Amino acid sequence: MPVIILSLISAILFRLGGSSYDLPLKTKWRDVGCTICTLLTIWTVGIYAELVQTAIYFALSWGVLSLSCDFWGSDDIEWYERALWGFVQGLSAIPIAVYTGRYTGFFIRILILTIFMPFSDKLQLKIFLDKADSVELSRGFMYNITIPLLLV
Secondary structure, three states, X not given: OHHHHHHHHXXXXXXXXXXXXXXXXXXXXXXXXXXXHHHHHHHHOOOOOOHHHHHHHHHHHHHHHOOOOOOOOOOOOOHHHHHHHHXXXXXXXXXXXXXXXXXXXHHHXXXXXXXXXXXXXXOOOOOOOOOOHHHHHHHHHHHHHOHHHHHO
């Protein structure tokens, strides 16, 4: 249950970071907030990595969430750019995978995020009067809910 609650919080923070609302330090709600949620989820599922691995994970996760998906500078973000972003999101947990020595779940998480991120663009619900509603919510939720796979 705590993993689901943290995933819902991550979804909301991800959404706030990508919204059109005028919030102070808007993108940091996603970059730092979701990273903290995933770190809490890592601890909740019983992974207590060394300080070095934890710090590296924190930096990688924050870095990947702050990336723009528009890698090739086109007018619109293409599906393959979202797929690459999902791949890198999954890859950010490499310090945790190295610590646990469990790579199967790590690769499954990478695969899920790589496939999910481009398809998340199809999730359009207009509930917050902002075009990115459910898209951003689903991305934040998926980023966190896949953390327990690091135990597989």
